[in-house]
Every structure is written in structure tokens, then in C-alpha cells.
Amino acid sequence: MSDFSLMGLKAPTVIFGAALLLLALALPPWFGSYHHYLASLALINIIMAVGLNILTGNAGQISLCNSSFMAIGAYATTYLSVKLGLSYWLALPLGGVISAISGFFLGFPALRLRGFYLAVVTLGFLEVSQILIEQLPGITGGVRGISSPRPALFGHTLSSDLSFYYVILAITLATIWCAYSLLRSPTGRAFEAIRSSEAAAQTLAVPLAQTKLAAFVISAFFAGIGGGLFASLVGFIDPLEFGVWTSVRHVVFIVVGGLGSITGSVVGAIVLTVLPEVLRAFKEYQEFVFGGLLLVVLILLPHGLVGLGPAIRARLTQSDATSVAAAQRGVAE
Amino acid sequence: MSFFSIDNMSVIFGGLRAVSNVSLALGEGEIHGVIGPNGAGKTSLINAVSGLVPMAGGTIHLDGKPLQALPPHRRAAAGIGRTFQHAEIFPDQSVIANVMTGGFAHRQSSLLQDFLGTPGKAAAERQARREAEQMLDAFGLLSFCDALAGDLPFGTLKKIDLARALVGKPRVLMLDEPTSGMNDTEAQEVIAACRRIAGELRVTLLVIEHNMRVIMGLANMIHVLDHGEKIADGTPAEIQRNPLVIEAYLGHGSAAHA
Numbered sequence: 001m002s003d004f005s006l007m008g009l010k011a012p013t014v015i016f017g018a019a020l021l022l023l024a025l026a027l028p029p030w031f032g033s034y035h036h037y038l039a040s041l042a043l044i045n046i047i048m049a050v051g052l053n054i055l056t057g058n059a060g061q062i063s064l065c066n067s068s069f070m071a072i073g074a075y076a077t078t079y080l081s082v083k084l085g086l087s088y089w090l091a092l093p094l095g096g097v098i099s100a101i102s103g104f105f106l107g108f109p110a111l112r113l114r115g116f117y118l119a120v121v122t123l124g125f126l127e128v129s130q131i132l133i134e135q136l137p138g139i140t141g142g143v144r145g146i147s148s149p150r151p152a153l154f155g156h157t158l159s160s161d162l163s164f165y166y167v168i169l170a171i172t173l174a175t176i177w178c179a180y181s182l183l184r185s186p187t188g189r190a191f192e193a194i195r196s197s198e199a200a201a202q203t204l205a206v207p208l209a210q211t212k213l214a215a216f217v218i219s220a221f222f223a224g225i226g227g228g229l230f231a232s233l234v235g236f237i238d239p240l241e242f243g244v245w246t247s248v249r250h251v252v253f254i255v256v257g258g259l260g261s262i263t264g265s266v267v268g269a270i271v272l273t274v275l276p277e278v279l280r281a282f283k284e285y286q287e288f289v290f291g292g293l294l295l296v297v298l299i300l301l302p303h304g305l306v307g308l309g310p311a312i313r314a315r316l317t318q319s320d321a322t323s324v325a326a327a328q329r330g331v332a333e
Numbered sequence: 334m335s336f337f338s339i340d341n342m343s344v345i346f347g348g349l350r351a352v353s354n355v356s357l358a359l360g361e362g363e364i365h366g367v368i369g370p371n372g373a374g375k376t377s378l379i380n381a382v383s384g385l386v387p388m389a390g391g392t393i394h395l396d397g398k399p400l401q402a403l404p405p406h407r408r409a410a411a412g413i414g415r416t417f418q419h420a421e422i423f424p425d426q427s428v429i430a431n432v433m434t435g436g437f438a439h440r441q442s443s444l445l446q447d448f449l450g451t452p453g454k455a456a457a458e459r460q461a462r463r464e465a466e467q468m469l470d471a472f473g474l475l476s477f478c479d480a481l482a483g484d485l486p487f488g489t490l491k492k493i494d495l496a497r498a499l500v501g502k503p504r505v506l507m508l509d510e511p512t513s514g515m516n517d518t519e520a521q522e523v524i525a526a527c528r529r530i531a532g533e534l535r536v537t538l539l540v541i542e543h544n545m546r547v548i549m550g551l552a553n554m555i556h557v558l559d560h561g562e563k564i565a566d567g568t569p570a571e572i573q574r575n576p577l578v579i580e581a582y583l584g585h586g587s588a589a590h591a
Binding site for chain 2: 177178180181182184185186187188189190192193196197199200201202203204205206207208214218260
């Protein structure tokens with residue numbers, strides 16, 4: 001086994017991440033606008049998955065309303081930049097903050113509820129946010145939706161999908177950096193502690209309420225930023241984009257990728273954004289094949305796609321061990 | 334007033350008085366044992382001190398300050414540490430992450446620094462890791478640093494639980510059967526390490542222990558619980574001669590033969 005590590009990351013993770021980053025930087029200019037759009041969508045999904053994974057995978061709080069925080073970020077960013085004339089680069093973080101504040105309020109029921117009960121409350125939050133979007137047409141455009149133009153950077157509108165892709169890539173990298181730092185910090189360890197054992201966590205001076213609220217706030221902030229970017233990428237948003245199916249997809253990203261793992265969030269979001277496009281070849285069987293693949297992954301890899309690495313390594317070392325044993329038998333004979 | 338005292342504590346579960354008007358007082362740096370048959374209320378007593386179960390009555394004072402009204406995490410931050418009978422280790426985390434969690438009360442970085450990954454946070458993190466490594470080293474567990482805690486045997490988890498609690502620099506540390514799941518040699522090693530570290534850090538220890546040899550050799554003073562009530566206290570030598578204690582352990586009528 002190699003002892004190489006960079007900032008506490010294992011060698012395979014570093015090599016995988018570096019390769020992925022290189023591809024993300026170098027490949028796009030060789031592709032067309034549709035692929036830039038798809039890649040941007042994958043990056044936004046990474047932001048959504050990373051945020052949700054901190055809340056669910058690390059802090060152990062189930063949420064089925066990640067899409068609502070995405071909506072809050074999307075509508076807030078659009079409203080602030082289009083209607084109030086704020087710079088997009090100010091509106092986007094503000095959208096994240098407004099989403100984070102909503103996350104703080106949703107966190108309160110979570111202080112008393114766990115598991116399925118919490119899931120039901122988050123579904124309620126999703127319904128309420130859907131109704132609010134429809135009932136506040138002055139802000140949201142109601143059921144008819146609202147258009148959300150591309151921002152300008154240094155006086156130059158990011159109208160090409162390629163230029164906006166690089167902006168989203170930079171923000172995605174910042175998101176991963178923040179999540180990485182968070183998980184290797186007292187706050188991140190507090191998240192893990194309350195998920196594993198609330199009793200032990202409290203006796204180690206970890207405050208349950210503040211820690212849960214922090215997890216909701218951080219996760220909602222990421223979702224809000226992702227939503228703000230999503231609005232400008234797509235150019236037009238309506239309530240249907242932020243329904244329960246979108247939330248469920250975010251949950252599927254992290255479960256298939258790997259709960260509690262940033263690499264898992266990244267892999268899950270990329271694979272499950274690209275896969276439906278690849279499966280278009282199957283035409284009407286597309287959803288059937290997609291669902292089947294999900295089932296296979298979950299049955300074969302209970303730790304998600306990130307579990308694949310250790311599983312392969314274990315298989316390799318096992319075959320090493322058997323070949324060594326075979327060799328020794330050979331000597332003995 | 335004593336450094337750490339529990340006065341007239343009661344814990345009631347439904348109709349059961351798990352702890353009934355128990356008082357005990359420890360001087361700073363002392364090691365006290367709590368013994369008693371199964372169901373005597375030992376774990377309920379320290380759960381109530383930690384704040385994990387509500388008290389029906391009584392007070393807890395540490396260095397003159399009342400703790401009974403504080404939530405569990407504030408009691409821990411005030412200096413009440415503990416270990417668990419079943420170790421309560423975080424199984425999906427590495428050993429070092431488990432122990433570093435124990436230093437939460439002394440964290441040197443804010444939530445915002447943790448989020449942004451500032452250089453100050455990175456430095457605080459390195460320092461926390463060093464302290465956790467030193468503590469693991471003291472229990473001979475340094476080589477398990479990066480192992481997943483859930484993969485380790487129970488005896489090792491008990492030591493990790495102890496290291497995790499000590500990294501929090503508690504002023505009073507309550508140990509719930511620290512040597513269960515260990516053989517005699519291992520138990521003696523853990524107790525020796527525990528006594529040494531407690532001495533260096535001036536930690537006051539309250540130890541629940543079933544292994545009589547361990548507790549008689551370790552404690553300055555022993556409190557005996559039976560059916561939630563304190564039936565005796567005294568030095569180990571006094572306790573070994575006390576007929577009430579012998580009766581509680583061996584049953585009625587045995588005292589005459591003992």
C-alpha cells in the first residue's frame with residue numbers, strides 16, 4: 001500500500017481528482033454548446049449533491065426539500081439582479097444567504113424530529129415553497145415562470161455556454177474546497193458525531209441544536225448558490241423545475257455516489273447527469289434502463305460508487321495473497 | 334465544599350427509583366470507585382451527571398458552580414468528561430477523527446473559518462491532530478490512527494473512548510467499566526495509563542468497575558450502590574470488610590458465612 005497522501009487525501013483520490021480537473025479545464029473547447037450546457041448542469045448538480053451530502057451523509061439529517069432551497073436561491077438571485085438591478089455577482093451570494101436563512105428556519109423542526117418524521121416535514125416545506133412560488137407572481141413570475149438572463153463579467157456578457165461553464169466550474173471548485181475544509185474541522189467532526197451517537201456527541205461538548213442548525217444552514221447555502229447558477233444557465237425558471245422529483249434526484253446522487261463522501265457527491269452527480277443523455281439511445285426504455293442501473297449499483301455497491309475503489313483494491317490484494325499462498329505451496333511441494 | 338459533589342441525587346424512570354438520594358463528594362485529583370450489583374443505578378448516576386437522563390432531584394457542583402440546570406454539552410464544556418460502557422465510538426470515522434472529536438470543547442477555529450478553510454483553521458487542525466496522536470500514543474494505539482474505528486475489537490474501542498474523553502481535558506472524568514472486554518494484563522495497562530494521565534492533568538476520576546481487583550487497587554475511596562441507594566462508602570479495605578456490602582453482593586444470609 002502506498003503511504004502517499006496530500007492534505008490527508010489518499011493517492012487514488014488525488015490522482016482521480018487531478019485527472020477530472022484537467023479534463024474539466026482542457027476538454028470543453030473541443031466540444032459544442034450542447035455539451036457545455038450539459039457539463040454546466042453536471043457541475044451545478046455537484047454543488048447540490050455536495051451540500052445535501054453534508055446534511056444527510058455527514059450530519060445524518062434526511063431532507064427531501066433540497067430543491068426548495070435551490071428554488072429560493074434561483075428566484076432570489078433572479079429577483080435581486082433583474083428586478084432590483086443588483087450585480088449578479090452580488091445577487092448570487094445573497095441568494096445563497098437567503099436560502100441559508102430559510103434553512104435555519106427549517107432546521108428547527110429537525111431539532112425534535114428524526115428519520116421519516118423529518119422527511120415528512122421537509123416534504124411539507126417543499127409543498128409550501130411550491131405554493132409560495134405560484135402565489136407570488138410579482139417576485140417569481142408564478143406558474144408562468146420568469147426569465148433569468150446571463151450575467152456579465154468585466155463588462156462582457158457570458159452569453160456563450162463555454163464562458164459560463166468556466167464560471168460555474170470555478171464556483172464548483174470553491175464549493176468542494178469549502179466542503180473539504182468543513183469535513184476536516186471541528187464542525188465537520190461534530191456533524192459526524194451527532195449522526196453516529198447523539199449521547200456521545202453531547203458528552204464531548206457538541207451542542208446538538210446548534211450543530212443540526214449549522215448543517216441545515218450550510219446545506220441550504222450551497223443549494224441556493226446552485227439554484228442561482230441554474231437560473232442563469234437555463235435562462236428561464238418555473239416551479240416545475242423545483243418539484244419533489246428534483247429533490248429525489250439529489251438524494252439519488254448522493255446515495256449512488258456515496259453517502260458522506262465528497263468524491264461520492266462528485267461522481268454521483270456527474271454519472272447521473274450524463275447517464276440519462278447516454279441512455280437516449282434506448283428511447284422509450286430510457287427510464288427503465290436508468291432505474292435498473294440504479295438498482296444494480298445499490299445492490300452491488302452498498303457504499304455507492306466510491307465503494308468501488310476499496311472493493312477493487314481488496315479484490316486485488318486478496319488475489320495477491322492467494323498467489324503468494326499458491327507460490328508458497330509450490331515451494332513446499 | 335468539595336471540588337466535585339453530587340448531593341441527594343434521584344433519578345426516576347416511570348415508577349422505578351433508579352437512583353435514590355445519593356450523595357458523594359470528591360476532592361480534586363482523587364480517584365473514587367462506584368461499585369454495586371447489576372441494576373444498582375451506577376450508570377444512571379453518571380448519565381444523570383452528564384445530563385443524558387433527567388434528575389428527579391438533587392444538585393451537582395463542580396468547583397463551586399452548580400451544573401444541574403445546564404444542558405449536557407455545557408456540562409461537558411464545564412469539565413465533566415465520561416466514557417461509555419459500550420464505548421459509543423463513531424464507527425464510520427477513523428480512530429484519529431474519533432479522538433480529535435474529543436477536543437471539540439477546545440477548538441481553535443470558528444464555524445466560518447472551518448467553512449472557508451483559512452490558514453488559521455489549518456494550523457488549529459494540525460495542533461488538534463498532534464494532541465490526539467499524543468493521546469493515542471499514551472494508550473499504545475498510534476498505529477491504529479487511520480484505521481476505521483468500526484473494524485476494531487471492543488477492548489481497543491474502550492481505550493479509544495478513554496483517549497477521546499481525555500483529549501477534552503476534563504476536570505472530572507467518569508469511567509463506565511473502563512476495563513470490560515479486556516484481559517487482566519490489558520486491564521492493568523489501561524488503568525496504569527489512566528492513572529498516569531489523570532495525575533499529570535490533575536483529572537478527578539469517578540470509576541464504575543466490576544473487576545474488584547482493578548477497582549480496589551485504583552480507588553482512594555469506594556461508594557457502594559444497591560437498588561439505587563448508597564449503602565456504604567469507605568476506603569477499599571473498609572469496603573471489603575463491610576457486612577452490608579457482602580450481603581448486597583452475595584445475597585441475604587450470606588454475611589454470616591462470609
